[in-house]
Amino acid sequence: DIVMTQSPLSLPVTPGEPASISCRSSQSLRQSTGYNYLAWYLQKPGQSPKLLIYLGSNRASGVPDRFSGSGSGTDFTLKISRVEAEDVGIYYCMQALQAPRTFGQGTKLEIK
Amino acid sequence: QVHLQQSGPGLVKPSQTLSLTCAISGDSVSSDSAAWNWLRQSPSRGLEWLGRTYFRSKWYNDYAVSVKGRIIIDPDISKNQFSLQLTSVTPDDTAVYYCSREWKAVSGLDYWGQGTLVTVSS
Numbered sequence: 001d002i003v004m005t006q007s008p009l010s011l012p013v014t015p016g017e018p019a020s021i022s023c024r025s026s027q028s029l030r031q032s033t034g035y036n037y038l039a040w041y042l043q044k045p046g047q048s049p050k051l052l053i054y055l056g057s058n059r060a061s062g063v064p065d066r067f068s069g070s071g072s073g074t075d076f077t078l079k080i081s082r083v084e085a086e087d088v089g090i091y092y093c094m095q096a097l098q099a100p101r102t103f104g105q106g107t108k109l110e111i112k
Numbered sequence: 113q114v115h116l117q118q119s120g121p122g123l124v125k126p127s128q129t130l131s132l133t134c135a136i137s138g139d140s141v142s143s144d145s146a147a148w149n150w151l152r153q154s155p156s157r158g159l160e161w162l163g164r165t166y167f168r169s170k171w172y173n174d175y176a177v178s179v180k181g182r183i184i185i186d187p188d189i190s191k192n193q194f195s196l197q198l199t200s201v202t203p204d205d206t207a208v209y210y211c212s213r214e215w216k217a218v219s220g221l222d223y224w225g226q227g228t229l230v231t232v233s234s
Contacts, residue, residue: 001177024161039220048210048227051232054220092159096219101149101161 002026002095006104012054016111019080023093028073029056037097039076040069044089045105053078056094085111114138115230116211118225124232130198134225135212141187141194142167147214147220150185151195154207165194182184201232 013019014087029037036056041049051060056076066081080087087095092108120132134148141148153159157205165185175183183196188206196203211225 027122035219037219048224050224051218051220051222054218054222058218060218060220062120090169094159096214099161099164100176101221103159103161105158106214 001102002029002097002102004093004095004102004104006091006093007049009105009107010075011107011109012112013080013109015038015085018031019083019109021078021091021109022072023078023104025074025095029076029095030073032048033099036072036076037073038069038076039094039096041068041092041094041111042087042089043092045087049092051055052091074106083109083111084098115214116213116223116226117187117227118209120228120230122229122231124201124230125234126202126232128201128229130162130196130205130230130232131207132196132211132228133193133207134195135193136190136213138149140169141165141192142169142189145206145216147216148185148187148194149214150214151193151210151212151221152205152207153210156204160207162196162198175226203232206230206232 005024008021038056040053043049057069093104117135124130147164150162157160163185178202182199187194208227212221213223
């Protein structure tokens, strides 16, 4: 199985400031097509996870443009350009290259 | 707009079978562009993918090794839904269970059910 490792696990952020979350995979998620099979999710308290980013850098429908995904191979980053209060929750990365799908441990973003 | 509605009991006795259903609206369980997944979440295991069913000229299933031998994910074409059965449950199977769609073009789980807390206890 592909192991996904996120950092940090806890991220206190002041509103209006940027935030960054790292995700590393135990093997490359890039295929010969050039796509990276990496997705990001946000799980707000009491809710199901919501897809933010797919194929490494594509925002899902309705996701604000302050969210961006980057990286390739085994190293990926989710950036929030200016954190808002509604961004609190747990962020997960997930590899979609092969079954079983596997997730990072989660990064809890909280507002300072 | 796709909607996934989960149903099933919230309490299961040890050694019995956990059964959940996910009703699909806005898409088809037989779509050749989607895969239909079950996942669970607990403090000890985090988010754990359990398995999926999908149709690509014929039906396929993939299951996580951690539950292989105990899990069945079945499509029901007539009702446009899919189900999860997990046999011989123990308290370690206590978790919030989710169904989800993975859309081929997105390679991400883009729609999720509301989640069902299943407690394994006598």
